[in-house]
Amino acid sequence: MTTRVRPSSKRCAVIGGSGFLGRHLVEKLADKGYTVSVFDIRQSYELPGVTFYLGDLCDKQALLPALRDVSLVFHCASPAPGADDRALFERVNISGTRTVIQACHEAGVQKLVLTSSASVVFEGTDIKNGKEDLPYAKKPIDFYTLTKIQQEKLVLEACDKENGFLTVAIRPHGIFGPRDPQLVPILVDTARRGKMKFIIGNGSNLVDFTYVENVVHGHVLAAERLRPESPICGQAYHITNDEPVFFWDFMSQILVGLGYNAPRYHLPYWLVYGIALLLWVLTVLLRPLVSWKPTFTPMRVALAGTHHYYSCARAKQDMGYQPVVSLKDAIMLTVESYPHLRQGA
Numbered sequence: 001m002t003t004r005v006r007p008s009s010k011r012c013a014v015i016g017g018s019g020f021l022g023r024h025l026v027e028k029l030a031d032k033g034y035t036v037s038v039f040d041i042r043q044s045y046e047l048p049g050v051t052f053y054l055g056d057l058c059d060k061q062a063l064l065p066a067l068r069d070v071s072l073v074f075h076c077a078s079p080a081p082g083a084d085d086r087a088l089f090e091r092v093n094i095s096g097t098r099t100v101i102q103a104c105h106e107a108g109v110q111k112l113v114l115t116s117s118a119s120v121v122f123e124g125t126d127i128k129n130g131k132e133d134l135p136y137a138k139k140p141i142d143f144y145t146l147t148k149i150q151q152e153k154l155v156l157e158a159c160d161k162e163n164g165f166l167t168v169a170i171r172p173h174g175i176f177g178p179r180d181p182q183l184v185p186i187l188v189d190t191a192r193r194g195k196m197k198f199i200i201g202n203g204s205n206l207v208d209f210t211y212v213e214n215v216v217h218g219h220v221l222a223a224e225r226l227r228p229e230s231p232i233c234g235q236a237y238h239i240t241n242d243e244p245v246f247f248w249d250f251m252s253q254i255l256v257g258l259g260y261n262a263p264r265y266h267l268p269y270w271l272v273y274g275i276a277l278l279l280w281v282l283t284v285l286l287r288p289l290v291s292w293k294p295t296f297t298p299m300r301v302a303l304a305g306t307h308h309y310y311s312c313a314r315a316k317q318d319m320g321y322q323p324v325v326s327l328k329d330a331i332m333l334t335v336e337s338y339p340h341l342r343q344g345a
């Protein structure tokens, strides 16, 4: 007779735990007394009580040892949004997520928390205080978003109370904070190359930027509230700072905090978008000959020039979510964490 060990509720796995959000999540879970297994294609740090398993999440046999005796899995792995590689996004975000779900079933995992994205409803046009019932984007702005939509659907459809497998999706937007490899580094690089002088549009577009600790808090609450009787089973939740901010004010505060000039001159949105689109088409057509990546991609221009902020009322109501760090403190903590990116450093 084989006896199956009941997984401990304080044992969890974080797929993508070496990444920016993943590592902050792992640190919080370890702090809260969880034993954590990290599964990732790379190991970027060490932490007591955390075991690393290296492998590709598309490989079920590699994944299974990381899920052994684990009751709760966080899936926050994805190729970087700027990758522009449809096959990679489809392999990792769609078939890889199917593999994650199968591996969870085989390992007896009871709860799966997915890091989705608020962008699953964004088509490049204004969203003001968007709720979770907005339809998925019919024309997603890039392959990243296209595959995040499929990924979220797979995870939510896998929720099966009768068989004891509960799922939930967290949709953050514009995550920032210490060690983020994207937002601040790209911004500073653009400023250092003298390209951060212009405001796209009139500068009055409101956007959500969400401090990483608030995103982590949303994930932990979702995991702890995920029970068969809970309304959160099989649902998606926006997690934001609940303080939409003018996109260009936010960028200016980070830039000025690090000693760079804030952008000052306005350019019409449609002009910049048109140029970005033209450059993108040219880079695609000339790809075999030229390997040049434009800074202002159509996706970035759309994100920089439209309103896109989301309501987190549902997360407040169903899981008692409240941001734990204000935007003002978050910007200060973030600026302080990048001394090496200061002007003149």
Ligand SMILES: NC(=O)C1=CN([C@@H]2O[C@H](COP(=O)(O)OP(=O)(O)OC[C@H]3O[C@@H](n4cnc5c(N)ncnc54)[C@H](O)[C@@H]3O)[C@@H](O)[C@H]2O)C=CC1
Pocket: 015, 016, 017, 018, 019, 020, 021, 022, 039, 040, 041, 042, 055, 056, 057, 058, 075, 076, 077, 078, 079, 080, 092, 096, 115, 116, 117, 118, 148, 171, 172, 173, 174, 175, 176, 181, 182
């Ligand atoms: N950064 C942001 O503003 C936002 C991020 N998200 C989502 O949050 C999650 C985490 O994002 P970040 O921490 O910013 O990204 P990140 O790039 O820092 O972390 C992703 C991690 O996934 C790992 N990974 C990628 N492919 C893998 C594979 N095939 N097998 C195993 N591991 C793999 C990477 O090595 C990396 O450590 C992603 O799902 C992303 O879609 C959602 C909304 C906004």
Ligand SMILES: CC(C)=CCC[C@@H](C)[C@H]1CC[C@H]2C3=C(CC[C@]12C)[C@@]1(C)CCC(=O)C[C@@H]1CC3
Pocket: 081, 116, 117, 118, 119, 173, 174, 175, 182, 183, 186, 187, 190, 295, 300, 301, 303, 304
């Ligand atoms: C105009 C310019 C050069 C801005 C620099 C900052 C950008 C790199 C960020 C501004 C909004 C960010 C954002 C994302 C990535 C980084 C930005 C484009 C995401 C696409 C990351 C993944 C998601 O799921 C959605 C994010 C929306 C906001």
